[in-house]
Amino acid sequence: MLIDCFIIEKGFIRGRQHISEDKYDESIHVKFDEELPHQGLILPKWDGEKWTEGCGEEYLQKYIIHRKNLICNRIRKNVNRICLSIASELEQSNWINFPEDYEPEEIEEKKNQIREIRAKGKEIREKISATQSLEELSELDLNIIPLPEPEEVEGE
Numbered sequence: 001m002l003i004d005c006f007i008i009e010k011g012f013i014r015g016r017q018h019i020s021e022d023k024y025d026e027s028i029h030v031k032f033d034e035e036l037p038h039q040g041l042i043l044p045k046w047d048g049e050k051w052t053e054g055c056g057e058e059y060l061q062k063y064i065i066h067r068k069n070l071i072c073n074r075i076r077k078n079v080n081r082i083c084l085s086i087a088s089e090l091e092q093s094n095w096i097n098f099p100e101d102y103e104p105e106e107i108e109e110k111k112n113q114i115r116e117i118r119a120k121g122k123e124i125r126e127k128i129s130a131t132q133s134l135e136e137l138s139e140l141d142l143n144i145i146p147l148p149e150p151e152e153v154e155g156e
Contacts, residue, residue, distance in 0.1 A: 004032040011045040012054060042134075064134060071142065072125050078144055079121035083114045120144050 007015040008030050016032065024031075030046050042063055045054030055063065090110050121144055131137045 003029075005029040006032055006046075008046050011047065013044060013046075064131075064137070067134065067137060068128050068131065071137070072128055075121050075124050075128070075142065075144070079117055082117050082144060086110055086114050086117075117144055 001021055002018040003021055003024055004018055005016070005024065006013045006029065007017060008028055019029070041051060041053050043053065043055035043059060044051045046052075090107070124140070124142055124144065127140055128137065131140065
């Protein structure tokens with residue numbers, strides 16, 4: 001029978017493998033449960049009985065900076081994608097070729113949407129930069145555009 005387990009070196013996960021029961025060694029293997037052992041842990045460490053947090057303060061600060069950068073980059077990409085979508089909508093409406101056929105208010109509305117989206121993206125990135133912990137970072141609202149309200153189901 002094969003066992004799904006982690007390969008452990010100095011308490012830290014170094015890999016995962018399927019091995020036969022006769023090759024299982026408690027000094028280098030930890031059986032893999034259905035739930036990942038590192039749920040909520042940044043750098044899971046096996047102390048021989050349970051999983052604990054293995055990262056120190058320096059590692060934690062580097063990890064927070066790395067997470068902030070990843071999230072900021074994702075926000076930038078989303079802002080660009082949304083703004084390009086609006087610009088594409090304008091271009092496809094043939095506004096560029098025949099601007100006289102369109103109401104100036106309609107065009108101004110689209111431009112304002114782009115400005116608002118860019119401003120919201122900048123605001124979110126500033127909030128991300130100001131966070132000091134992973135908890136603060138996880139509590140931020142990262143939605144560039146407000147999410148639609150859930151529709152009420154008839155009969156409720």
